[in-house]
Amino acid sequence: MPTYFFADLVRELCQDGGTGPLMPTGAVPGHRRFSGTVPAGDPFHYAIAGIAQPGQWEVGIGRIDGAGRLQRDSVAASSNAGDRVDFAPGLKTIALTVGAEWFAAHDAAGSDLADALAAKQPLSTAHPAAAAGAVDDRVTVRRGEGWVNIPLSALAFRAGDGRYALDGPLGVQNGSAAAPAISFATDPDTGLFRAAADAIGIATDGVERGRFLATGPQFGGAEFPRLQFVRNGSATWYLGGSGTGGDNGFYLQLNAVSPFMAALANGNVGFGTTNPVKKFVVSNGGANGFEIDPGEGAYTRVLSYNRSGGAYTPLILEGSDIQFAPGGGAGGCYNATGLGVGVSPGARFHVKSSGEIVRLETTSARGVGQCYIALRDPAGNKGFLGYSAVDDGFDIWNALNSPIRFGTNGSYRWQIRPSGSIEPMADNAYAIGHGSFRPSILYAATGTINTSDAREKTWRGAPDAAEMRAAQRIAAELGFYQWNDAIAAKGAGSARYHFGVRAQRVWTIMAEEGLVAPLDADGRPGATPYAFLCWDAWEDGEEARDRFGIRPDQLVLFLIAAQEARLAALEAAA
Structure with a gap:
């Protein structure tokens, strides 16, 4: 019979899962670790018992490998009908124990021990099974040379509702961002830890994301009255108060530069300025910007300004009109008639300087009315383009006795003469069609006329x-x-x-x-x-x-x- 290594009180916790090697993570209180106790490579009897998954257990023969993991070489018995158990990740214990052979060799001693225990307390196998504990349950524990009964509520136990109840404060280790003191079975690097004195740290994915101090919450290192958000230590955003006594404003700031946004106690809000003088101000950080003031006379005005010059350009919202006044002059207007530039509109879109320039007329639907852009001067309508007033045709119209010209690349190419002829803008310069884009048919009442002037030819002969x-x-x-x-x-x-x-x-x-x-x-x-x-x-x-x-x-x-x-x-x- 092979000899297996044995040492007493060797038991550790473990979080790993699966059917392969398991890594011990620390001794159970009152027990020793495998490392330093069990020689690497020596076989021994092991027992694995699930805590997070009480229904999973396994006993067999294994060894500790060079990486400190339990190698499960053979299984003697398990919750998986004697086969290797695929443990779920979560808390479990790994213990060095003795095999059945050892118990068989010490039957007599076991019997004597059973008799002695029977005189003290009935065997636990004689008690009825219970799936949960109760607050007034008692547990017998060793204290000094004797024994005492303590209430189950003094320990962590699973109550009837499936929760693990604690009857008193929870004392845990400090932990760290990488290994929080309070974490989750399937996400062990996410949870809470003691970041410093009077400070609770919050970690996700093993990295500190924030902490709560006695002075208030902190994100990225800044305390109240401001929240601080840090990106890789290179950019810090502040959100909240200025940190100056008596200042009740609310600010958004990047690093140490002047805040981008300020909301003051008087209700004024500014972007690009810390001293908005109107209800809403956007500034370039200098003398220029624009303001919204709902209390400017009888109007709500949007004003662009230059403080150094004292010049304002208002946008007035009044009744059904929106009026623009660039440079303090007449700029334009939008109302029920349309949009006018330099003029109160007389059409859907109306542009005027010293005289008429362009109108967009939409007096009715296409085909039965008008929908076109009219080009005018002070003398009247000079031309338009848009849908016809009689059908669905799209018209380009010149009311004057002058051609309609078409150009590309900065040069005129073709024109329609007032007589109706289509002509190139340069003699013998442009083709109709291309080797890759050919007209299919040219319809004409007479044949084409090719130039054959003797004055333009150098004659070779037959x-x-x-x-x-x-x-x-x-x-x-x-x-x-x-x-x-x-x-x-x-x-x-x-x-x-x-x-x-x-x-x-x-x-x-x-x-x-x-x-x-x-x-x-x-x-x-x-x-x-x-x-x-x-x-x-x-x-x-x-x-x-x-x-x-x-x-x-x-x-x-x-x-x-x-x-x-x-x-x-x-x-x-x-």
Whole structure:
């Protein structure tokens, strides 16, 4: 039979849970700790008894490891049907005890002891079980050489309501922020501790958050009459009195600078000043700010001010009007009619200086009345933009015999003439559409007029032989086709046929005749002197895109020239 280590009166408290090692945290009063008593690694009989969870217990053989924890090597019996117990975190005891073998070896001594005890007091197993204690219960304890009975109320006990009752003051250790004297079973670093003489500390997560002193509460280190809030020791906010006798004001202050907010005993409140002279004052800390004074004559006024210059700019709230007076002059007004700037409003929004500037008219709903911005001068209405008075159209209107202009990037681009024509603001400068954003159809009563003034041209003359060969080959490429997007939208049977060429084939033929550079490996063209060959490239987000095209009028004339040369050759040979 192996020999197990034994020492008397070795019992410690523990808070750990689980099925693994348990860490003792301190000796039970009147007992010794495992550390210094039990050699590390020596096996011994242990007994674990739950206090916070009385229904959990376990006995077996274990040892203390190098970290001071109880390693539960084998279980002899437990509240888990003889298997290892998954203890809940909370208070429990760990004791060094003796095994059943030891009791079997000392049956005779145990019997003698039982007889002796029977003469003194009945065995506890003979008493009825009770789940809770009562105030007048008695407990027999050893005192000196004898025994005395003390009331259960002198100890901490669980009463019938499930609470642990105390009949007298509770005396605990000082504790600390990291290990409060009064804490919670599942949150041991949150609770109360003695921070200093006559001071109760409050800790959460093992850190002191505040304390109560004889002079009042303190948060972050400042006592009443101010509360102090400290952030990592670098910024301190004060909330409360100034700490000066006779000052009944209430202040908000950061570090040692002048308070941000002051509420005085006379009812005045200030932000940025400690001496608000009106009921509500906001200051920049100097001479400038604004005030609210409900007792200024018959009005409630909001005044912006400059104390050094003595200048006030009032905002007057009177009846149904709100009046603005910047610089002491006429600024504007808001009333049931609308908002006026520089004028009492005659429309929903009305701006006026020496004369009319702009009006926002909303006399009725769109389509049946008016909802527009009117631009006026002293002579009357000059133009407007907004919803039409006759339908849901949105109008831009100039009542004068002058154009409507459109501009971007600081420059005029297009204009609508009084005659109705749409014109660019610069000759031959702007395009309609782009290689990536193309108009679908242009409807016109007549064809487009292209400039063909001889005075603006440097003439080269007729096509050469290579150009004639290219034109004849391009003519052979003419054919019918359908647009892919039309097929996708309408189907191959409904998409209409168009007649023309494929731009890449035209480009390739011109290159094969030595007239332009060929397309590269990526299908991109080089430079070309021929205007009927077109290619556009652009960035679409992060994707580079491009598109080929032709100028059909010039290409057709090019093909006509080749056709005419061919007919002339046939006629000459006839």
